[in-house]
Amino acid sequence: TVSVLYWEGGGKMDLKIGIDRPEEPPMRELIAPTAINYLKAEARSVVFGGLDGVATSLALVWSGLGTGGRVTGHTLFVMGVAGLVSQGFSMGMGNYLGASAENSATSAVKSGIVMFISFFCFGFIPLLSCLPSVSWGSDQQHLLLLVTTAFSLFLLGSLRAALTKEAPLTSGMLMVLIGFVVASLSYLISAILSMASV
Numbered sequence: 050t051v052s053v054l055y056w057e058g059g060g061k062m063d064l065k066i067g068i069d070r071p072e073e074p075p076m077r078e079l080i081a082p083t084a085i086n087y088l089k090a091e092a093r094s095v096v097f098g099g100l101d102g103v104a105t106s107l108a109l110v111w112s113g114l115g116t117g118g119r120v121t122g123h124t125l126f127v128m129g130v131a132g133l134v135s136q137g138f139s140m141g142m143g144n145y146l147g148a149s150a151e152n153s154a155t156s157a158v159k160s161g162i163v164m165f166i167s168f169f170c171f172g173f174i175p176l177l178s179c180l181p182s183v184s185w186g187s188d189q190q191h192l193l194l195l196v197t198t199a200f201s202l203f204l205l206g207s208l209r210a211a212l213t214k215e216a217p218l219t220s221g222m223l224m225v226l227i228g229f230v231v232a233s234l235s236y237l238i239s240a241i242l243s244m245a246s247v
Contacts, residue, residue, distance in 0.1 A: 091163045092212040094144055098164040099205040100224065101140065102133060102172025104231045107198045110175060112238075114191060119243075122179035122190070129176040133169045141165030174201035202228040 106129050113120040145161030152160070178194040206224030210217040 089212045091160055092209065094160050094164040095167045095212070096205065096209050098137070098140060098144075098167035099171035099208075100202075100228065102137065102168035102170070103175060103198060103201050103205065103228050105132065105136060105168075106172040106175040107194070107228060108231065110179060110194055114194070126176050126179035129179070130173070133172045133176075137165045137168040137172070140168055171201050171205050174198070174204075198228060199225050 109129050109132065110125050113122075113125045141161040141164045144164040145157050148160040149157035175194060175198040178190065178197045202225040203221040206221035207217045209215070209224065210220035213220075
């Protein structure tokens with residue numbers, strides 16, 4: 050840019066030539082929009098993977114509670130983690146194969162990784178209810194399972210709202226409702242089969 054300054058009365062002119070360079074944004078301002086935009090593009094994988102992970106863990110633990118204490122919390126925790134890894138990998142591979150037919154190989158790999166991470170992370174939270182040394186099958190165990198599951202589902206719903214610009218409270222409560230409907234069916238079936246086998 051060229052700046053010309055005139056001084057009144059003195060008849061003096063000062064010519065100043067300079068180049069204005071735009072300030073470079075901080076690195077976090079460059080990374081954050083990229084990550085957010087990528088998650089928005091993979092919103093389906095995040096929500097689908099997270100909801101399925103929570104439902105899988107909740108169904109497993111709740112089914113264990115429905116057996117009347119025949120399965121210990123430690124056993125369910127080990128089974129749950131192993132199941133999240135194996136099923137998460139399977140879902141990630143399935144998502145990769147489906148995405149590879151429509152997108153580039155790199156994009157398909159990222160989509161599969163997002164599916165696996167979302168499935169495992171959100172599904173791991175309900176399994177934490179198996180760790181405390183409380184009487185397995187007690188009211189405290191049921192309450193802890195409900196709290197950890199509701200937290201994981203509401204967190205997933207809030208993330209979905211942030212990616213889709215929906216109301217966080219509404220999205221979170223909807224996700225909690227869907228998750229508990231699925232788990233209630235599993236618990237009911239487990240309880241019925243357990244009583245039938247006595």
